Amino acid sequence: MSVLTRLELAKDWVRDAGNFLKENIAAPLEITEKTRYDDLVTNFDKEVQEQIVANILHHFPEDKILAEEDEEKIKFDSEIPHLWVLDPIDGTTNFIVQKDNFAVMLAYYEYGVGKFGLILDVMKDKLYWCDSHKAFCNQKELELKERPLAQSLLGVNSYMYRSNSGGLLDLSHQTLGVRIIGSAGISYGQLLEGKIIGYFSSLQPWDYAAGSIIAERIGYVTLTISGESPHFNCRERVFTAPSYLISEIQKYIKK
Amino acid sequence: MSVLTRLELAKDWVRDAGNFLKENIAAPLEITEKTRYDDLVTNFDKEVQEQIVANILHHFPEDKILAEEDEEKIKFDSEIPHLWVLDPIDGTTNFIVQKDNFAVMLAYYEYGVGKFGLILDVMKDKLYWCDSHKAFCNQKELELKERPLAQSLLGVNSYMYRSNSGGLLDLSHQTLGVRIIGSAGISYGQLLEGKIIGYFSSLQPWDYAAGSIIAERIGYVTLTISGESPHFNCRERVFTAPSYLISEIQKYIKK
Numbered sequence: 292m293s294v295l296t297r298l299e300l301a302k303d304w305v306r307d308a309g310n311f312l313k314e315n316i317a318a319p320l321e322i323t324e325k326t327r328y329d330d331l332v333t334n335f336d337k338e339v340q341e342q343i344v345a346n347i348l349h350h351f352p353e354d355k356i357l358a359e360e361d362e363e364k365i366k367f368d369s370e371i372p373h374l375w376v377l378d379p380i381d382g383t384t385n386f387i388v389q390k391d392n393f394a395v396m397l398a399y400y401e402y403g404v405g406k407f408g409l410i411l412d413v414m415k416d417k418l419y420w421c422d423s424h425k426a427f428c429n430q431k432e433l434e435l436k437e438r439p440l441a442q443s444l445l446g447v448n449s450y451m452y453r454s455n456s457g458g459l460l461d462l463s464h465q466t467l468g469v470r471i472i473g474s475a476g477i478s479y480g481q482l483l484e485g486k487i488i489g490y491f492s493s494l495q496p497w498d499y500a501a502g503s504i505i506a507e508r509i510g511y512v513t514l515t516i517s518g519e520s521p522h523f524n525c526r527e528r529v530f531t532a533p534s535y536l537i538s539e540i541q542k543y544i545k546k
Numbered sequence: 547m548s549v550l551t552r553l554e555l556a557k558d559w560v561r562d563a564g565n566f567l568k569e570n571i572a573a574p575l576e577i578t579e580k581t582r583y584d585d586l587v588t589n590f591d592k593e594v595q596e597q598i599v600a601n602i603l604h605h606f607p608e609d610k611i612l613a614e615e616d617e618e619k620i621k622f623d624s625e626i627p628h629l630w631v632l633d634p635i636d637g638t639t640n641f642i643v644q645k646d647n648f649a650v651m652l653a654y655y656e657y658g659v660g661k662f663g664l665i666l667d668v669m670k671d672k673l674y675w676c677d678s679h680k681a682f683c684n685q686k687e688l689e690l691k692e693r694p695l696a697q698s699l700l701g702v703n704s705y706m707y708r709s710n711s712g713g714l715l716d717l718s719h720q721t722l723g724v725r726i727i728g729s730a731g732i733s734y735g736q737l738l739e740g741k742i743i744g745y746f747s748s749l750q751p752w753d754y755a756a757g758s759i760i761a762e763r764i765g766y767v768t769l770t771i772s773g774e775s776p777h778f779n780c781r782e783r784v785f786t787a788p789s790y791l792i793s794e795i796q797k798y799i800k801k
Contacts, residue, residue: 384722452708467643469704471726473723486643
């Protein structure tokens, strides 16, 4: 089946997941700690993942899926013909505490090449997505808003910012300041709308898969702090920024 | 004229200012630096201030006004019978860069006692306000959502957070994390909706006047880092938090 067919199905699955979360936004949550006290998962992360995985496998039983809440995860591999990367609720802490500022994210790859990504800002009803060429927020086509670094804001991870990890604090001094949102998906949404010029965080593949594909369509590049392509196999310090700013950013951002 | 008459007029003025800013959101801006490169003011800050000051003086020519963009500011004084405190655009950097996440704020005092405050989140059409007893977001009455500190998020100022000013970084380690929004008004909005449990920043009186009055109605307290009432005459490190958490917070927050 064509990529566009997969894209249209994926939009439905992600929107269905968003509607399910909105309908249950006041429901009591079962909250479990994962790696540490501030790394949380709820029954809704698991339920959304099960729904979307079931949808994918119903239509495409041979496809592979890399999903955040799987205990045994498959490895990202450029030999896989059809690979989905899923973060059922990105910004789980915001989901729990704020009931806002969380996202459902899904990306699709063929032989290691990102074909499309989807980020749903659930409470604001904003679906960021792309096909092979263009990026959109709902029906509106997105475009890069060029600004000088000195007249821009950065989206950052709190630890990297305060500890100057990778030189991020030094970089921030070249800008108008930083914003901390607590969700990679919502941060990518702000980046795609031009509200922040770059996003810097310590991320797993499912945190940056959809955002990096969509942002690439309008002139953004996603790199590790060391300047390489992300490896898609572990947590890494990663940033997404417009290609016209990369060399300026790399004066401050260092391994 | 009664306080309630003043409140109804003030709501109209603030909403009119918000509509004016929304209508002109794509207009070119005249941007000027104030104290430093990231302390900006636009022609719209000045125009909104002129409009609201003219409205106040038209109805109440004897009232006093402490307004952010005045070069010569009057002093907050508990002997003034009728005092307005105005921030025409709070979060001017967000207004310039993001075209979102900025607020119009107005507070009213009689003999030093806050009678009401108004915060308009312009782009989200949310007016936070209070009368002498209750607080509202648009027509919805607000109430304190009690959460343990360890299950909460903090709104913070980036400098205070990263430099542990006042012990803020230490305090943040007792919580699920921090959020940086770049506008006192929008941060107070998140606090009033329970999305952050406390807000900590280095603020001028017009930054905290409206927010502290509204938040007080639902059980919040506004203090300086040293634990005093704010002095309303200079920039100070100030925080607003629920009264049930003050003693726990003050184990970490220190002069």
